[in-house]
Amino acid sequence: MSLLSANEQQLVADAIAQIERDSDAELVTVLAAQADDYRDVALLWASLLALLLPGAINYYPAWLDSGQLLLVQWASFIGLALLFSRPRISARLVPRAVRHWRAGNLARRQFLEHNLHHTAGETGMLIFVAEAERYVEILVDRGISRHLPDSTWQTQIDAFTRQVRQGQTMQGFLDCIQGCGAHLKQHLPASHSRNELPNRLVLLP
Numbered sequence: 001m002s003l004l005s006a007n008e009q010q011l012v013a014d015a016i017a018q019i020e021r022d023s024d025a026e027l028v029t030v031l032a033a034q035a036d037d038y039r040d041v042a043l044l045w046a047s048l049l050a051l052l053l054p055g056a057i058n059y060y061p062a063w064l065d066s067g068q069l070l071l072v073q074w075a076s077f078i079g080l081a082l083l084f085s086r087p088r089i090s091a092r093l094v095p096r097a098v099r100h101w102r103a104g105n106l107a108r109r110q111f112l113e114h115n116l117h118h119t120a121g122e123t124g125m126l127i128f129v130a131e132a133e134r135y136v137e138i139l140v141d142r143g144i145s146r147h148l149p150d151s152t153w154q155t156q157i158d159a160f161t162r163q164v165r166q167g168q169t170m171q172g173f174l175d176c177i178q179g180c181g182a183h184l185k186q187h188l189p190a191s192h193s194r195n196e197l198p199n200r201l202v203l204l205p
Contacts, residue, residue, distance in 0.1 A: 004031075008170050009201050015177040016199040023184035025144060026119045026197050027127065029173060030110045032204035034132035035103035041094050042084035050077035103128075103135035110202075111139045119143070119196050123188060127176055129160070131169060136160045138180065147187040156180055173201065 016027050053076045084090055107128035111117065116124025122143030129136050138153040156179045163172030 004170060004201070004203070012170075012173050012177070012201040013199045015174055015181075019177060019181040019184060020195060020199065021190060022181060023188045023190055024121055024123045024192065025125050025184045025188060026116065026123055026195075027125045027177070027180075027199075028110075028114045028116060028197055028202065029127045029177070029200075030107075030114075030129070030202045030204060031169065031173075032103075032106060032128070032130045035099070035106045035130040035135065037085075038090045038094050038099075038102075039085060041098070042090050043081055045084050045093050046077050046080035049080055050074075099133045100135055103130035103133045104137060106130065106204075107137045107139060110204075114197065114202070116197070117141055120194070124197075125180070125184075127160075127173070127180070129164060129169060129173070131164060134161060134165050136164060136172075136176075138176075144184070144188060148183055152183055153180065 012029060016029065019025055019027050050073050053072060084093060107126065107130075110128060111124070111126045114124075114126070116126055116139070118124075119141065122141045124141040125144060126137075126139040128139065136157050138157055140148070140150075140153075156176045159179070160172040160176045163169065163175070
């Protein structure tokens with residue numbers, strides 16, 4: 001995950017506070033280093049290759065008996081499972097659709113865990129980033145979606161995703177918060193001064 005200083009995290013908190021002063025939204029931002037460890041995918045690939053390896057060995061002149069082939073199979077499985085469990089390698093083994101699906105699931109769990117569906121005016125909003133997956137999602141509760149369709153946020157999502165790919169995650173948060181804030185200020189101007197949720201960037205390992 002990007003190394004974030006206390007000052008950078010405070011910049012995000014200040015940007016959130018500004019949105020909540022100008023609108024009725026209750027905003028939470030979450031940055032996850034990785035949405036999943038994908039161990040099941042690593043084990044699947046290791047299992048498949050370990051099953052195929054004994055058959056491939058039998059095509060060579062140096063034949064092995066069944067006991068030796070079984071040892072080769074187990075050793076292959078253990079070695080490949082350890083190799084494929086390394087983050088840089090496992091990321092290449094997992095299809096993009098699977099990575100984005102799991103990141104999306106984590107985003108929805110975070111929306112619920114931070115009680116964004118229980119704010120007084122149903123105006124909870126989540127800006128979620130899974131950095132390893134290069135995945136950005138914005139989720140809003142009904143109090144916001146009644147005024148602003150989900151398509152409203154696509155421009156911010158696309159721009160933020162590009163910044164994550166370029167290693168500019170922190171600036172992406174600030175730009176995204178500002179862009180979302182412009183819509184919220186216009187369509188959900190502040191009508192109260194309560195602050196129901198903490199104004200901070202939540203970091204997930």
